[in-house]
Amino acid sequence: MHDPDTSSRPSGNGARWALIGTAVAVAAGAYAYVGGWLSPQRLTPDRLVDDFQQAAGDHPGFRRNHAKGVCVTGYFEGNGNATAFSTAPVFAAGRTPVVGRFAIPGGNPYAPDSSVPIRSMALRFSLANGQQWRTGMNSMPVFPVATPQAFQAQMDANRKDPETGKPDPAKLAAFFAAHPETAAFRAWAKTARPSASFVTERYYGLNAFHFIDADGARHAVRWRMVPEASDAGAAPANDNYLIGDLHRRLAQAPARWRLLVTLADPGDPTDDATRTWPANRRTIDAGVLVLEHEQPQDSGPCRDVNFDPTVLPAGIAISDDPLLAARSAVYADSHLRRTREEARVPGAASTADAGMESAR
Structure with missing residues (x-):
């Protein structure tokens, strides 16, 4: 599947990588820092966020990544199928309230919806016992790199040359x-092509x-949301169609996804987001996500x-994937910066940093 020409001479395909790679860099830039992983002389959270602002422009009060988005609310209907593997009440038969957000990558809240082919879904499940499950997902099946160090190298390779306004092809080839x-x-x-709807994406x-099951045994898993709708069609020729499409669809009926959880076999990598697991691994249908309402991101939940x-x-734990701790560290830093800006700029459109979610 790898085209050797793109490694040695990034022309057409290289340009496509530059476009999407830059979007992913912004969407998942928070992955690149966590204390001790990168030299503090080279990179700190503040300097990283400054780089994102430089790339996207100054937009106080907006999140640095996935700045353009929309709030959604609904519920998750568990069916009990995953309770043998996790004690988390969200998987028991019954409903759990959900607050979520759809977005596109980038720090520019006015970017055209068709500028990148990646869409994100971020969710917060509020469990009856007072605990929460938060997750950020993206419409790409793998991540470009596996470590924060490699991600920093990716960001460097995708940095625009001031003279050309584009990444340096030689740096891309070397990366x-x-x-x-x-x-x-x-x-x-x-x-990959930009889709016409958030609702039809995986x-x-x-x-x-x-x-973690009732006996304390651990089961390595990955999850994905698979839509029931499949009628996206081609993206319209305008800059702002995704939120309008979502509004029209939800006015007619709730949007639904199946939560599919894949169980790893021994030896399947849990520390490398660039590698998929074999297609024959056991997959559990854990229930259905139902989204009923959308609200503007500056006033929605x-x-x-x-x-x-x-x-x-309880019942879900992080793996040894090094990107997870990095995401958490910089999400917190970015969120703090946003709230400080909100305090200084009354009335600014305010959103919390959802990251890659990514990218969520």
């Missing part, structure tokens, strides 16, 4: 040569987690939610 693990993402990026958790994917209820 590809040094990081063959990007092949799966690049193969997806070659054919959303992948990308990182591995552990379910998702406004102040930090969709940190390490906020987990």
Whole structure:
């Protein structure tokens, strides 16, 4: 699936990587820092956020990543199928309230919806016992790189040259040569196209987690949301169609996704988001996500939610994926910066940093 020409001479496909890679860099830029992983002389949370602002422009009160989005509310209807693997009450038969957010990558809240082919879904499940499960997912099946260090190298390779306004092809080629693990993402990026609807997308958790059962046994898992709708069609020729499409669809009927949880076999990687698991792994249908209403992000219930994917209820735990701790550290830093701006700029459109969710 890997085209060697893109590694040695990034022309057409290289340009496509530059476009999507830059979007992913912004969407998941928070992955690149956690204390001790990167030299503090080279990178700190503040400097990283400054880089994102430089790339997207100054938009006080908006999140630095996934700045353009919309709040959604609804519920998750568990069916009990996952209770043998996790004690989290969300998987028992019954409803759990959900607050979520759809978005596109980037720090520009006015970016055209068709500028990138990636969409994100971030969710907060509020369990009856007072605990929460937060998750950020993206419409790409793999992540480009596996470590914060590699992500920093990706950001460097995608940095725009001040003279050309584009990434340096030689730096991209060198990055590809040094990081063959990007092949799966690049193969997806070659054919990815912007969709016409949030509702018809699949959303992948990308990182591995552990379910913990009643006996304390751990089960490595990944999850994805699979839509019941499939009629997206081609993206319209205008800049702002996704939220309008969502509004029209939800006015007619709730939008629904199946939560599919895949169980790893021994030896399947849990620390590498660039590698998928074999298709024959056991998959459980854990229930259905039902989204009923959408609201503007500046006044809706998702406004102040930090969709940190390490906020987990008992029965779910993080894996050894190094990107998870990095996401949590920088989501917190970015959220703090946003709230400080909100205090200084009354009336600014305010949203919490959802990250990649990513990218959620």
